[in-house]
Amino acid sequence: MNIGQAAKASGINAKLIRYYESIGLIPEADRTASGYRVYTTEDVNILRFVKRARTLGFSIERIEQLVGLWRDRNRSSAEVKAIALKHVTELETKIAEMRAISDTLQELADACHGDHRPNCPILRDLENPGAACVKGPSHSTEVAA
Amino acid sequence: MNIGQAAKASGINAKLIRYYESIGLIPEADRTASGYRVYTTEDVNILRFVKRARTLGFSIERIEQLVGLWRDRNRSSAEVKAIALKHVTELETKIAEMRAISDTLQELADACHGDHRPNCPILRDLENPGAACVKGPSHSTEVAA
DNA sequence: CTTGACCTTCCAATCATTGGAACTCCTATC
DNA sequence: GATAGGAGTTCCAATGATTGGAAGGTCAAG
Numbered sequence: 343m344n345i346g347q348a349a350k351a352s353g354i355n356a357k358l359i360r361y362y363e364s365i366g367l368i369p370e371a372d373r374t375a376s377g378y379r380v381y382t383t384e385d386v387n388i389l390r391f392v393k394r395a396r397t398l399g400f401s402i403e404r405i406e407q408l409v410g411l412w413r414d415r416n417r418s419s420a421e422v423k424a425i426a427l428k429h430v431t432e433l434e435t436k437i438a439e440m441r442a443i444s445d446t447l448q449e450l451a452d453a454c455h456g457d458h459r460p461n462c463p464i465l466r467d468l469e470n471p472g473a474a475c476v477k478g479p480s481h482s483t484e485v486a487a
Numbered sequence: 488m489n490i491g492q493a494a495k496a497s498g499i500n501a502k503l504i505r506y507y508e509s510i511g512l513i514p515e516a517d518r519t520a521s522g523y524r525v526y527t528t529e530d531v532n533i534l535r536f537v538k539r540a541r542t543l544g545f546s547i548e549r550i551e552q553l554v555g556l557w558r559d560r561n562r563s564s565a566e567v568k569a570i571a572l573k574h575v576t577e578l579e580t581k582i583a584e585m586r587a588i589s590d591t592l593q594e595l596a597d598a599c600h601g602d603h604r605p606n607c608p609i610l611r612d613l614e615n616p617g618a619a620c621v622k623g624p625s626h627s628t629e630v631a632a
Numbered sequence: 633c634t635t636g637a638c639c640t641t642c643c644a645a646t647c648a649t650t651g652g653a654a655c656t657c658c659t660a661t662c
Numbered sequence: 663g664a665t666a667g668g669a670g671t672t673c674c675a676a677t678g679a680t681t682g683g684a685a686g687g688t689c690a691a692g
Contacts, residue, residue: 346638356639358680376688378639387614394613399588402679412610419607423599426592426609433589437582443544444578447571454568462564464571465557468539469532491669501670503649521657523670547648 345371348381352389359389367392367406400429490516493526497534507537512551545574 349356360379362368368388371379381389391412395405404425411417411425453463466473494501505524507513513533516524526534536557540550549570556562556570598608611618 344639355681357682360640361680374688376639378688391613394616396679398592398613399585408610408613412613415605417605417607418603419599419605419609420601420603422607422609423596423601426596426599430589430592430596433585433592437585437589440544440578440582440585444575444582447543447575447578451568451571451575454564454571456565456568458563458565460560460562460564462562462567464564464567465553468536468543468553468557471539489670500650502651505671506649521670523657541648 343381343383343386345379345381348379348386348389351386353393354389362389362392362402365402367402367409398429399433400425404429488526488528488531490524490526493524493531493534496531498538499534504534507534507547510547512537512547512554543574544578545570549574 343351345356345359349359352359354362359368363370363379368385371381371385374380388409391409392405395408400408407425408422411422447464450464450467455461488496490501490504494504497504499507504513508515508524513530516526516530519525533554536554537550540553545553552570553567556567592609595609595612600606
């Protein structure tokens with residue numbers, strides 16, 4: 343199987359497969375006499391594993407760890423679980439941040455007439471954060487020093 | 488005011504201020520005879536505006552638009568609102584994606600003993616997505632397309 | 633033998649930010 | 663006035679993951 347076929351079979355395009363090989367995430371593929379990379383179904387399994395892990399948002403670095411554990415018959419599931427939960431924690435943190443930002447912007451947008459006139463609470467907030475806050479006059483989002 | 492003081496006053500570090508200038512996000516600062524950049528309180532206001540917008544996750548490209556509208560006395564608030572709501576939509580999409588991924592991983596982690604033994608539903612899922620799913624067949628993390 | 637699809641490598645761009653090197657400048661102290 | 667240091671200047675490079683293109687070699691079919 344050449345790289346194009348492996349790409350189709352794994353869902354990772356050829357360019358990216360070469361890149362993954364170059365950074366050592368996947369082993370170097372065998373080559374034909376003319377230099378073409380050759381892939382076995384086992385190689386494709388690794389690629390599919392990597393693909394799935396990327397889809398779940400794992401970084402390349404962590405995928406290296408996961409691949410290592412996957413191939414290690416003496417692994418402990420605790421190690422795998424720890425990596426997964428670390429990732430979950432990070433996801434939850436980012437989600438919370440984005441949730442807060444989205445809500446703030448939604449509130450500002452709600453307070454904005456959205457007409458032809460220039461007056462705009464959104465710009466007022468960017469100019470002077472908190473001052474244009476909808477919900478309360480003074481005790482809103484005191485953050486700064 | 489030199490760049491270091493402007494950095495402190497705005498919360499954007501000097502390196503980044505120079506970068507913002509180089510890409511045209513902020514106007515070129517005046518210079519002293521010896522070439523040092525000089526900032527007025529008005530310049531700092533722009534920097535603080537940019538800082539706040541970045542904190543709210545706006546891209547540099549959109550911040551350029553927002554700065555333009557901010558400086559335009561004839562702007563319509565509708566334009567500003569549209570940019571903000573576009574950003575909110577994108578945030579909500581990403582949040583939903585991350586939410587799905589996080590939940591999937593949490594379920595897999597829940598199903599994993601996390602002990603010294605190698606058996607691990609998380610790795611099984613990476614190997615063969617869906618097969619190790621706890622709740623049902625059609626409960627994957629399909630996001631794209 | 634030519635065409636076209638596919639492979640190869642290398643280099644560059646993305647986005648926003650940070651880091652370093654090499655150099656100049658300002659301020660303060662001796 | 664010499665000198666030390668901190669802070670300014672420019673330019674180049676790296677980050678993470680991926681994509682794009684150019685320039686050239688290879689394979690299969692017609």
